[in-house]
Amino acid sequence: MVGQYDENLLSDMLPLYYSKYFPVKIFCRxxxxxxxxxxxxxxxxxxxxxxxxxxxxxxxxDQKELQTQFQKKCPHKLDIGAVYxxxxxIARHDSVVLARELVFDIDLTDYDEVRTCCKEAKVCEKCWKFMVVACEIIDISLKADFGFQHVLWVFSGRRGIHCWISDYExxxxxxxxxxxxxDxxxxxxxxxNQSKKVHLGNDNLHSSIRRALDVIDIYFEDILNEQEFIGSSDRLKAFLKLIPDDTLRNQVEKRLEKLPESSLERWKNFVAVYDSFSRENGYAMRKMKYLVEEIKIQYCYPRLDINVTKGFNHLLKSPFSIHPKTGKVSIVFKAQNAKNFKLDEVPTIHSLLDDSTAESVEHNNNMKSAVKHFQEFVFSLEKAEAMRRKTDASKNL
Structure with a gap:
């Protein structure tokens, strides 16, 4: 079983993993x-x-040197930095960085104030839906709003996802x-210490925010049901703090306290009270025009570690690295398949190397699929790089 993974045996397993499973050639490309x-x-x-x-x-x-380093040093974790x-x-003394992929790091621990099923390093299929929403929102924004084409998504190996944008720009x-x-x-x-963390103002919403809300709406009721955001007295108190108007807050509190502790039922009643209050208090509602949307965003919108994105000095775990604590492979996956991502189907170093485990065949197939997707990504990137160099060369003629 996957649960038999023993971190103490990692040093014994890694040389075989690096020689047999780590896609060294395509990684170097x-x-x-x-x-x-x-x-x-x-x-x-x-x-x-x-x-x-x-x-x-x-x-x-080159590839040969990396393979030699793997066998010689047997790294438990592999991270990637910038191009000097x-x-x-030599260059680190002057800290002159020339390039680096644009990267994003999204970690479930940053959702601990809203997720209720797990805390800290623990992860389950319920809270994984936050990662699905994050992946879908960020992926479409990078492509639609910024025109990036080469966006690689990688499971961190434990409780999050990483995004690598490899476009030259x-x-x-x-x-x-x-x-x-x-930003x-x-x-x-x-x-x-701040309760309400989303403020959309009262102007028309930007298209990117509307698009993000369209994604959130696909999953919102399921997440609401599973996380029970307002399903207890403590969570209801936290929810009420998101309502800035005293009169509306009091009306919502009176209605919701009378209901069974069902977050979905309470949410629907909140929206009903909000709609009624909006019709009767048009001027007061100017400051709360998008309150429903703001609350949805606060519960479900991606929570980015922007310091990882802004800084060149932050290293990020490599695709196909092994997470030492879980033994899971940091596999590559497609954004459109994020909703089908299953944590227990992620290959582990133990299930890959021990063909007697019940998961061995499935995990080996999933590893092959991840490597194939990575290859397709790199082939596409290589074509784009060749075209860029050709265009640059013609400009210099």
Missing amino acids: WLSCGNSPYPLCNRELSFTLADDVYLRYISIS FAKPS ARILDTPGRGAIA YLCLIMGGE
């Missing part, structure tokens, strides 16, 4: 595209070894440019 026009050796890699020994500013020249003007072991963005995109995608603002 992906990094090469991300480095272009600079050599592969200018890219920083990081290894976390046994006993949390951390090695930064590693570089490789020279080998990172994304790779060469400076810090303000990355920050502008991150554009962030709608939830404020710290732990």
